[in-house]
Amino acid sequence: MFTFIARRLGLLIPTFFGITLLTFSLIRLIPGDPVEVMMGERRVDPQMHAEALERLGLNKPLYEQYLNYIGDLAQGNLGESLRTRESVWHEFLTLFPATLELSLAALLFAGTLGLLAGVIAALKRGSLFDHGVMGISLAGYSMPIFWWGLLLIMFFSVGLGWTPVSGRIDLLYDIEPKTGFMLIDTLLSDEEGAFVDALRHLILPAIVLGTIPLAVIARMTRSAMLEVLREDYVRTARAKGLSPARVIFVHGLRNAMIPVLTVFGLQIGALLAGAVLTETIFSWPGIGKWLIESIGARDYPVVQNGILLIACLVILVNFVVDILYGLANPRIRHQR
Amino acid sequence: MSLLNIKNLSVRFGDANAVPVVDGLDLNVNKGEVLAIVGESGSGKSVTMMALMGLIDAPGIIKADALTFDGSDMLTLKGRARRKIIGKDLAMVFQDPMTALNPSYTVGFQIEEVIRQHLGLSGKAARQRALELLERVEIPGAASRLNAYPHQLSGGMSQRVAIAMAIAGEPKLLIADEPTTALDVTIQAQIMDLLLDLQRDRDMALVLITHDLAVVAETANRVCVMYAGQAVEVGQVPALFDAPAHPYTEALLAAIPEHSQGARRLATLPGIVPGRYDRPQGCLLSPRCPYVQQKCRDVRPTLDPSALGEVRCFFPLNQPSHANQEPAR
Amino acid sequence: MTTSTSSPAPVADPSTLYPSPLKEFWQHFARNKGAVAGLLFMLVIVFCALFAPWVAPHHPSEQFRDFLLTPPAWLEGGQSQFLLGTDELGRDLLSRLIHGARLSLLIGLASVVMSLIPGIFLGLLGGFFPRLLGPTIMRVMDVMLALPSLLLAVAIVAILGPGLINTVIAIAVVSLPSYVRLTRAAVMGELNRDYVTAARLAGAGLFRLMFVTVLPNCMAPLIVQATLSFSSAILDAAALGFLGLGVQPPTPEWGTMLASARDYIERAWWVVSLPGLTILLSVLAINLMGDGLRDALDPKLKNAV
Numbered sequence: 001m002f003t004f005i006a007r008r009l010g011l012l013i014p015t016f017f018g019i020t021l022l023t024f025s026l027i028r029l030i031p032g033d034p035v036e037v038m039m040g041e042r043r044v045d046p047q048m049h050a051e052a053l054e055r056l057g058l059n060k061p062l063y064e065q066y067l068n069y070i071g072d073l074a075q076g077n078l079g080e081s082l083r084t085r086e087s088v089w090h091e092f093l094t095l096f097p098a099t100l101e102l103s104l105a106a107l108l109f110a111g112t113l114g115l116l117a118g119v120i121a122a123l124k125r126g127s128l129f130d131h132g133v134m135g136i137s138l139a140g141y142s143m144p145i146f147w148w149g150l151l152l153i154m155f156f157s158v159g160l161g162w163t164p165v166s167g168r169i170d171l172l173y174d175i176e177p178k179t180g181f182m183l184i185d186t187l188l189s190d191e192e193g194a195f196v197d198a199l200r201h202l203i204l205p206a207i208v209l210g211t212i213p214l215a216v217i218a219r220m221t222r223s224a225m226l227e228v229l230r231e232d233y234v235r236t237a238r239a240k241g242l243s244p245a246r247v248i249f250v251h252g253l254r255n256a257m258i259p260v261l262t263v264f265g266l267q268i269g270a271l272l273a274g275a276v277l278t279e280t281i282f283s284w285p286g287i288g289k290w291l292i293e294s295i296g297a298r299d300y301p302v303v304q305n306g307i308l309l310i311a312c313l314v315i316l317v318n319f320v321v322d323i324l325y326g327l328a329n330p331r332i333r334h335q336r
Numbered sequence: 337m338s339l340l341n342i343k344n345l346s347v348r349f350g351d352a353n354a355v356p357v358v359d360g361l362d363l364n365v366n367k368g369e370v371l372a373i374v375g376e377s378g379s380g381k382s383v384t385m386m387a388l389m390g391l392i393d394a395p396g397i398i399k400a401d402a403l404t405f406d407g408s409d410m411l412t413l414k415g416r417a418r419r420k421i422i423g424k425d426l427a428m429v430f431q432d433p434m435t436a437l438n439p440s441y442t443v444g445f446q447i448e449e450v451i452r453q454h455l456g457l458s459g460k461a462a463r464q465r466a467l468e469l470l471e472r473v474e475i476p477g478a479a480s481r482l483n484a485y486p487h488q489l490s491g492g493m494s495q496r497v498a499i500a501m502a503i504a505g506e507p508k509l510l511i512a513d514e515p516t517t518a519l520d521v522t523i524q525a526q527i528m529d530l531l532l533d534l535q536r537d538r539d540m541a542l543v544l545i546t547h548d549l550a551v552v553a554e555t556a557n558r559v560c561v562m563y564a565g566q567a568v569e570v571g572q573v574p575a576l577f578d579a580p581a582h583p584y585t586e587a588l589l590a591a592i593p594e595h596s597q598g599a600r601r602l603a604t605l606p607g608i609v610p611g612r613y614d615r616p617q618g619c620l621l622s623p624r625c626p627y628v629q630q631k632c633r634d635v636r637p638t639l640d641p642s643a644l645g646e647v648r649c650f651f652p653l654n655q656p657s658h659a660n661q662e663p664a665r
Numbered sequence: 666m667t668t669s670t671s672s673p674a675p676v677a678d679p680s681t682l683y684p685s686p687l688k689e690f691w692q693h694f695a696r697n698k699g700a701v702a703g704l705l706f707m708l709v710i711v712f713c714a715l716f717a718p719w720v721a722p723h724h725p726s727e728q729f730r731d732f733l734l735t736p737p738a739w740l741e742g743g744q745s746q747f748l749l750g751t752d753e754l755g756r757d758l759l760s761r762l763i764h765g766a767r768l769s770l771l772i773g774l775a776s777v778v779m780s781l782i783p784g785i786f787l788g789l790l791g792g793f794f795p796r797l798l799g800p801t802i803m804r805v806m807d808v809m810l811a812l813p814s815l816l817l818a819v820a821i822v823a824i825l826g827p828g829l830i831n832t833v834i835a836i837a838v839v840s841l842p843s844y845v846r847l848t849r850a851a852v853m854g855e856l857n858r859d860y861v862t863a864a865r866l867a868g869a870g871l872f873r874l875m876f877v878t879v880l881p882n883c884m885a886p887l888i889v890q891a892t893l894s895f896s897s898a899i900l901d902a903a904a905l906g907f908l909g910l911g912v913q914p915p916t917p918e919w920g921t922m923l924a925s926a927r928d929y930i931e932r933a934w935w936v937v938s939l940p941g942l943t944i945l946l947s948v949l950a951i952n953l954m955g956d957g958l959r960d961a962l963d964p965k966l967k968n969a970v
Contacts, residue, residue, distance in 0.1 A: 018808030029824050142948040144900055146907045147923055147941025150930060154938075158931050232435035239389055239430075240450050240501065241423030243416075254440050273813035277904055291816075292908055295823040307820050311812050318811075330440065330485040 008322050012315055019315075023308040024069050027300050028062075078309075079301035081294070088305045092287060097180025098168060099286030102278065103271050105202050106210035111264070114214045118221025118260075119253060125226065133218055140215030145274055149208040149281035156204060166283035169198050209278045213267040220263045224256035231255070258329050265321030269314045339509055339541050340365035340388070343402035347380070347387050350395050355615060357383050359565040362639060365509060368539045370532070372552040372573075374588065375562035378609060381545045382431075384562075385511045389428055390418060406508055424454040424505035429531075431514040433494035437486035443470070443497050444482030450504040469500040473530060492523035496530065503534060509541040510534075516551075528555065549592050553577055558645075561585045564609050564620040571645030579654035581647040583625045619649070627651060693961035700957020703950035710947055714766040721760035722746065725917045729755040734933045750935045752926065758936065761917035762943050768918045769947065772833055773898040777891050779837035781844055785887065788848020789875045792856065799849065806842040814839040818901055822910045832911045836901050840894040847890055851883035885962040892958055896951035903944050919944050 053059045060068070072079070078088040121133040157165045168182045169175060173194045175185050183202070186194035228234065229252055237251040276288035283289070287306065294302035340363070347358040358380040365371050373381045387398045388410060403411040405426055410418070430436040438446060447466040451457050457465055463482070470478035473496040486494060495515060502510055512531055516524035532555055535542040544556060552559050552573065559576055561569045561584065569582040580586040590603035607624035616622050618633040625632065631650055639648045643655050694700055713720050723729075723746075735751040736743045737758075743750065749758040787806075791799040809817065821835035855861060856879065864878045905911030906920025914921050919940045926936040 014804055015807055015811055018804060019811055022808060022812075026820060026824055138952065139945070139949060142896065142900075142945060142952050144903055144920075144923075144941055144944045144948070146904060146920070147937075147944060150923065150927060150937050151941065154930050154934060232430060232432060233438040235391055236430060236436045236498070236501075237438065238391055239423060239428045240453065241419040241421070241505075242449065242453060243419065251438055255438065269811075269813040271813075273815035276815060276819065277907070280908060291819070292910075295819065295910065303820070303823050307812070307816065310816060314813065315811050328440070330487065 004326050005323060008319060012319060015315060016312070019308060019311045020070060020073065021066070023304050023311075024066050026307070027304050028058075028065075073308075078305040081302045082299045083294070083297055083302075088302055091290065091302070092306065092309050094177075094180070095285060095287050095290050097177075098182070098284060099272075099275050099279070099288060101181045101183065102202070102205055102209060102284060102286060103268075103275060105206035106208075106271065106274075107213065107264075108210075109206050110210035110213035110217055110267075113210075114217030115221050115253075115260070117218045119225055119248070119256075121218070121222045122225035122229065123248070130222075133222065137215040137218045140211050141219070143211055143215075145208055145211055146277045146281055148211060149204070149278060152204050152208060153281070163200050163204050164197075168201050168284060169194065170201075173197065205278050205282045205284055208281070209271065209274050212274060213264075213271060216263055216267055217260060220260050221256060224259045225252060228252050228256045254328075258325065261321065261325055261328055265318055265325070268317040268321070272310055272314060338364040338366045339406055340543075341402055341404045342384070342388070343400060345384065345387065345398070345400040345403060347383050347392060347399075348397045350397075352397065357565050358387070361562075361565075361567055363560060363567065363570075365541050365543060367508070368535075368541055369557045370535060370542045370544060370555055372544045372546060372556035372559045373562060374547055374549060374552055374559060376547060376609065379562040380565040381562055382513050385428065385513060385543065385545060389422060389426065389511070420454075423450055425508045426511075427502035427505060427507040427509075428511040428513065429495070429498050429502045429515050432518040433491055433498050434486075434518065436498050437489075437494055439486050441485075442482065443484050443486065443489070447482075447497070447501050447504055450501055454505040465504070466500075469504055470497070472503070472534075473497070473500045475500075491519050492527065495519060495523075495527055499527075499530065499534070503538070503540075506538065507540055509543065511543045511545070513545045514547070515544075516548075517546075549577075549588060561588065564615075566620060566648060567639060567646075568621070568648045569642075569645065570639070570647075571642075575644045579644060581642045581644065581652040581654055582649050583627050583653065584621050586653060627653075690961050694957050697957040697960055699953040700960075703953030703957070706946065706950040707954065710766050710950075711770065713763045714770045717764050717767050721757075721763040722748070723757040723760040725756065725761045725764040726915055727756060727760075729757070731755070734929065734936070736933070737935050749939055750933070752922070752936045753929055753933075758939055761922060762919070762940065765917045765919045765922065765940070765943070766947075768829070768912060768916065769899050769902060769944075772829070772836065772902040772912075773895045775833045776836040776840065776898045776902075777895050779833065780840040780894070781887070781891055784841050784844025785848050785880070787841075788845045789852055789880065791845060791849040792852025792879075793871070793875060795853070802845065803849070806845050809838075809842045814897070815901055815904055818905060819908070819910060822905060827905075827910045827913060829912045829916070832902055832905055835905070836898045839901065840898065843890060843894065844887065847886050848883060851886055852879055855879050855882050888962060889955055889959045892951060892955035896948045896955065899944065899951070900948055 050059075058065070076089065078092075080087050081091060084091070117133045117137075121130040124130050153165055156162045164170065169186070173186070173189075173191045175182065175189050175191065175194060178185050178188055182198040183195065186198045229248075233255075234247060234251055237247045242251075272288070275286060276292060278284065279286045279288040280292055287310065291303065291306045291310070293299075294306065342361060342363040345358055345361040345363075346356045348354040348356045361380070361384055363371075363384070373384070375381050383392070386392050387396075388403065388405065390410070392398055398411070400411055403409065405421065408417075408421060410421075413421070437443075444463065444466050447469055448462040451462045451465050455462075455465070466482060467478055470481055475481050475493060475496050481489075481493075481497075486497075489497065499515075510531075515531065516527050519527060528551060531542065531544075534540070544552070546552060556573050559571060559573055560567050561582065563584050569576065569580065569585045571581070576585065577589065580589055584605070587603065587605040591605075605624050610616060610620055610623070616633065618631075618635055619625070619628075619637050622628050622632045629651060635650075637648050637650050639646050642652050729747075729751060732744060732747060732751050733755045734753055735747050735755075737750040738745050738748050740750075747757050747759070749762070751757055752761070787802050791802045793799075812820070818832075818835040818839045821838055822831055825831040825834065861874065861878060864874060869878060902911055902918070903920030903923070906918045906922075907924045909921075909924060912918035912921055914925055922940040923937065926933075926940065929936050
């Protein structure tokens with residue numbers, strides 16, 4: 001198991017350096033003078049221009065710039081935002097829990113519902129329910145989620161008034177960010193009704209963000225389950241006189257989970273991309289909204305290292321999924 | 337009173353008009369006996385036993401006048417009551433051990449599962465029982481094998497595990513569905529010896545599904561020969577080998593290398609088993625039978641008592657009363 | 666099975682007895698009802714896009730100042746000249762959607778072509794040079810795959826600035842890795858086949874081997890992938906437009922239309938619903954077609970029924 005993890009870890013290193021190269025080039029590929037682009041409408045005198053170049057280290061040869069960049073990263077220095085003068089790392093840390101909370105809620109929604117729908121569709125193959133699940137999941141897979149979000153807001157928030165339109169919590173409440181997870185923070189605070197309010201804020205964004213993963217997981221679970229249920233070991237399990245539930249879940253689903261888990265992992269990247277859209281629609285103060293706003297404001301240090309951080313996050317999550325995959329599948333784990 | 341009693345069993349896939357895979361099968365298994373079911377692929381051997389185990393799913397349709405095991409009606413028994421018998425008193429070992437074990441769980445887990453389900457043991461006691469079973473099926477280093485995953489075992493080892501799982505509930509009847517077909521020749525005899533040893537040891541009945549007549553000759557008390565979903569001959573083992581009454585049995589015996597001393601080529605039966613669309617009106621073997629008469633083509637024979645057992649043929653071979661056949665010994 | 670002997674059997678070249686590959690493909694494709702429905706819908710969209718100035722009742726940018734936010738014709742207050750209603754500037758929604766189809770199809774087509782051709786080329790190189798060049802190309806593609814596609818597109822647009830052409834470039838770059846991987850995998854599979862060895866022994870040059878011998882046998886998965894990335898190109902372009910990073914208003918792009926419609930969510934459901942519905946239906950239609958194509962082209966599934 002240790003060698004398995006070490007081997008996977010080794011594969012990450014070139015990818016990581018590739019990504020630093022990408023984010024490094026990002027700021028240098030901007031057409032025109034980078035300082036002028038960053039300063040935007042402001043007038044730039046030659047003195048300031050030179051200072052800015054110096055500060056950004058853009059006046060040195062490229063390889064030296066890259067080495068400096070890597071050196072900075074190694075020291076945990078990700079630069080500071082042009083807008084807020086805050087360190088990029090600090091901003092990321094404050095905003096990331098919001099995105100994480102939203103993503104986890106979306107995954108929970110997509111995972112439980114997708115697995116359930118997929119398993120039932122497989123067990124009732126060819127039934128009306130099966131066709132329904134397949135049809136809905138194809139539509140979900142093709143869904144422009146930014147529109148889906150607006151539609152849900154229009155129906156549930158504007159029309160029925162069930163859920164709030166935007167944000168993580170009502171302005172009435174003053175919640176101290178202890179963990180960064182609003183659901184936990186509201187529970188820790190003594191504000192009455194804050195938890196329920198936070199939950200109501202979370203529901204629609206989580207559904208919107210979870211829609212595409214839900215569709216993918218439901219389809220994948222169904223096909224994996226259909227395949228597994230034909231396997232000899234499922235017949236063996238039935239011949240042991242085990243209950244149908246035990247045959248389906250312990251012997252069937254456990255093995256069907258292996259391909260589903262892979263797809264689940266692939267969805268994490270898509271989830272972060274979806275978070276950009278979802279956070280924009282619902283004014284959810286997470287890293288997706290942060291990134292888009294920074295692009296709008298030409299806050300290049302944030303854009304550059306924000307993308308780097310998100311990419312590292314995706315790599316890390318995929319790595320964890322890889323490990324889980326090994327845990328779920330003894331054959332992979334024991335490979336040399 | 338026999339342990340297993342099957343009367344007029346038929347299994348179809350699709351609608352009620354589909355050609356039956358098993359067609360009007362009668363079969364008895366007595367306590368502690370070894371019954372072999374032989375026949376070529378697709379003759380309905382496995383399907384019969386799968387029907388008994390309740391492993392036939394829609395669109396399969398099972399019909400029978402009687403399907404009783406140890407006093408329980410397996411045709412109507414459902415749910416929990418049925419699962420108390422399946423895997424405990426009635427167990428099965430399958431053909432391909434490499435796919436019959438769940439790749440995600442350890443050997444110990446899969447054996448203990450049966451023990452927990454049927455014997456009510458748990459924890460250390462179940463573990464201990466699983467270890468004893470592994471030792472009983474002669475797995476070397478049984479204690480360490482408990483934590484092994486199926487992909488770490490060889491085919492023969494996997495089949496031993498599957499047998500351990502099957503005998504965990506102390507079955508009264510063990511069905512072994514071609515238990516050695518997927519194994520190396522060198523391992524086959526070992527597995528057969530193990531099964532017979534267990535059978536004698538526990539006085540359990542053993543139904544051995546096979547197409548290896550040599551194995552049948554060495555192991556079984558009785559044999560049932562199946563052709564195209566029907567039992568064509570049932571008889572005691574040494575007698576049936578010496579004087580087969582059905583032409584199909586005779587052809588099967590002639591195809592054993594040991595029986596064809598001196599012949600340059602093994603005897604074969606021309607033609608193939610009838611399929612869905614070319615099922616003959618009369619005897620199912622009539623298109624291939626070397627002794628065929630007009631009556632055979634027109635009317636389908638029934639399974640009737642013969643000199644040494646039961647046979648489904650109008651003109652059985654080796655019968656003492658028949659003047660135009662070979663004289664009986 | 667036997668044919669009647671009364672009519673003389675025509676002596677024909679046996680190859681003409683088999684349906685042409687195109688006809689055989691169509692028979693397989695037509696079996697999938699969803700795929701045919703998707704194809705029909707796409708034909709309508711393509712027709713609208715090609716003949717937009719003649720199909721659309723109004724000019725997409727013409728502002729009817731007296732008819733701001735008019736509801737669709739079948740609703741109370743609707744006008745028969747504005748079948749699907751008007752937007753906040755009094756522009757006819759139907760005309761804008763029809764002209765928007767032009768843009769979406771253009772972006773989809775251009776980005777597919779711009780990623781398919783270099784993707785195939787890189788994939789062929791990767792497959793034919795497995796020592797150094799191949800792994801290098803694949804590592805670069807891995808880096809690109811580490812970023813979610815929309816984020817990478819956002820990053821590229823952040824560098825290049827918003828706009829139609831930059832949207833196309835961003836989407837083309839984003840979909841490049843999947844073509845490279847797919848082509849390389851297919852090429853690696855084909856290279857071991859005897860017909861390639863035979864062509865090599867016959868003295869075929871590298872380019873001939875690549876493009877004439879091997880490539881045609883790798884096309885089936887590439888065609889399917891092209892269809893699927895066509896649909897995700899439309900989705901991504903709309904998403905970029907929605908984020909304000911794609912095609913800029915007043916150009917009638919579906920995603921951009923949605924972005925400006927956000928403010929009228931409480932008053933005019935049609936300006937929000939209809940552009941999104943158009944996106945959904947187009948993407949769904951293409952995905953259905955893609956499923957049908959895969960079933961019809963995949964030799965493993967073909968003849969399996």
